[in-house]
Amino acid sequence: MPELPEVETTRKGIEPYLVDVIVDRVVIRQPMLRWPVTPELPTRLAQQVIRSVTRRGKYIAIHTDVGTMIVHLGMSGSLYLVDQKTEALFHDHVDIILGSGKCLRYTDPRRFGSILWTEEDWFAHPLIRSLGPEPLTDEFNVDYLTAQAKSRKKPIKTFIMDSKIVVGVGNIYANEALFMSGIRPDKPAGGISKKRLALLVDNIKTILSAAIKQGGTTLKDFVGGDGKPGYFKQNLSVYGRAGEPCVNCQKALIESRLGQRSTVYCPACQK
DNA sequence: CTCTACCCCTGTCTGC
């Protein structure tokens, strides 16, 4: 499940093989992703030179002079380079065939991801326009979060997972950041002191940057192979550990559901 | 405006 660190690691991994490279053609085997792949994509992208590869939240953007391809990896998507001769498997839905002899391949068993084409400024695209700040920038700070949380009743976990508030905090890191901050996931966002929100902001930044750093060092093949970024087996304190002892106090961790998402916390350490 | 439930999809796991 690509969270922001995985997405950024993917962007960094594919960027060197794309910038200044011309697209030969585009092959779409399965257009039915989260939304249908933009039908014009193959004709518009063909013969264009890729100028840059950027990211906003969990969206990756591949820019040309005439438009931008926007990719979201969804739950199970991956984007990687293969040799053009590499045979496509069942879940290999889209190939961007490059003039370099390589091929940027999009694989997504569950098809929760999306591939779209836009010819306007991509920051103006409906999916991108209303996104909140990037968690690792100064724009995401305690003053901002406090202002946003003011008089909000929704649980703090659901709140920080809302991409309009801040992008890139998925379920795993939301659980972990709240544990690190000693905050119960179901506490209404508006009722948490500024001091504790400051701690939360710091911990979100810490955990995401640590995961990105780890991804940068443990990640292997974006070229050849199966392209799977190999998941970071970082030490998770609460996620996936329901019923097991808290790493701090040994009490059994509790699992509940918030906003249809699995939520794990320590009943003693988180208040 | 705020919030919750639902839905898209399929590989993997659990229970009968």
Place this chain on the structure above:
DNA sequence: TGCAGACAGGGGTAGA
């Protein structure tokens, strides 16, 4: 062993 059902999850969207 086989099969049905639950579950995982980002995030848009409908409806309360």
